[in-house]
Amino acid sequence: AQTVTQSQPEMSVQEAETVTLSCTYDTSESNYYLFWYKQPPSRQMILVIRQEAYKQQNATENRFSVNFQKAAKSFSLKISDSQLGDTAMYFCAFMKLGGGSEKLVFGKGTKLTVNP
Amino acid sequence: DAGVIQSPRHEVTEMGQEVTLRCKPISGHDYLFWYRQTMMRGLELLIYFNNNVPIDDSGMPEDRFSAKMPNASFSTLKIQPSEPRDSAVYFCASSLTGRGYTFGSGTRLTVV
Numbered sequence: 001a002q003t004v005t006q007s008q009p010e011m012s013v014q015e016a017e018t019v020t021l022s023c024t025y026d027t028s029e030s031n032y033y034l035f036w037y038k039q040p041p042s043r044q045m046i047l048v049i050r051q052e053a054y055k056q057q058n059a060t061e062n063r064f065s066v067n068f069q070k071a072a073k074s075f076s077l078k079i080s081d082s083q084l085g086d087t088a089m090y091f092c093a094f095m096k097l098g099g100g101s102e103k104l105v106f107g108k109g110t111k112l113t114v115n116p
Numbered sequence: 117d118a119g120v121i122q123s124p125r126h127e128v129t130e131m132g133q134e135v136t137l138r139c140k141p142i143s144g145h146d147y148l149f150w151y152r153q154t155m156m157r158g159l160e161l162l163i164y165f166n167n168n169v170p171i172d173d174s175g176m177p178e179d180r181f182s183a184k185m186p187n188a189s190f191s192t193l194k195i196q197p198s199e200p201r202d203s204a205v206y207f208c209a210s211s212l213t214g215r216g217y218t219f220g221s222g223t224r225l226t227v228v
Contacts, residue, residue, distance in 0.1 A: 045219035047218070091159065101171075102211060108158045
C-alpha cells in the first residue's frame with residue numbers, strides 16, 4: 001500500500017517570502033500522479049498543482065512549483081512571494097495510475113501560516 | 117459548471133438518528149468519492165464509484181455506513197444509527213480519469 005508522509009505539521013513564513021513544504025511517499029509503482037491540495041479555513045479542498053511521474057520537468061502554476069525527485073520519492077511544494085491568502089492546510093497526495101484505481105492517498109497535512 | 121454540490125453544509129443530530137448526506141458530482145465525471153476528515157485520522161477514503169458502480173468500499177467503517185449512486189448525477193452516504201464518533205467533515209469529490217479530484221465544500225456532521 002502507498003503511504004504519503006508530510007514531516008512538517010506546522011510552518012510559518014513572512015509575507016512576500018518563499019517557503020517549501022516537504023512530502024515523501026512510498027510506492028513500488030512506476031506510473032502515478034502526485035498532487036498538492038490546499039484547504040483554507042473555509043475547508044474547501046482546492047487543487048494547487050499536479051505532477052505526472054513520467055515527466056521529468058517539474059510542474060509550475062504561477063507562484064507554486066514543485067521539486068519532484070522520483071528516485072528519492074520526494075515531492076516538495078515551493079510557494080514564492082507568499083501572500084496572506086496562502087494561509088491554509090496543505091495536503092500532498094498520491095494516485096496510482098492504471099488498474100481502474102483512482103484513489104487518492106493523502107498525507108496528514110502541513111498547516112502554513114503567512115504572517116504580515 | 118457549479119462544481120461538486122454537497123448538502124447539507126452542516127448537520128447536527130442526536131445519537132441513534134439516521135443521517136443522509138447528499139452529493140451531486142460534476143457532469144461528465146466518471147468517478148465519485150466519499151472521504152471523511154477528522155483531526156485524528158486526517159482524510160480517509162470511505163468508498164468510491166466508477167460509472168455509478170461501487171468499486172472499493174473497504175474504507176467504510178462498519179455496517180452502519182452505506183452509500184448509493186442511483187445515477188450519474190447523485191449519490192448519498194447514509195449513517196444509521198449515528199454515533200458521536202461519526203462526527204467529522206464528510207467530503208464528496210468527483211473526477212475524470214487521471215485528472216485529479218474536484219471536491220465539494222463538505223458536510224460538517226455533529227452527533228450529540
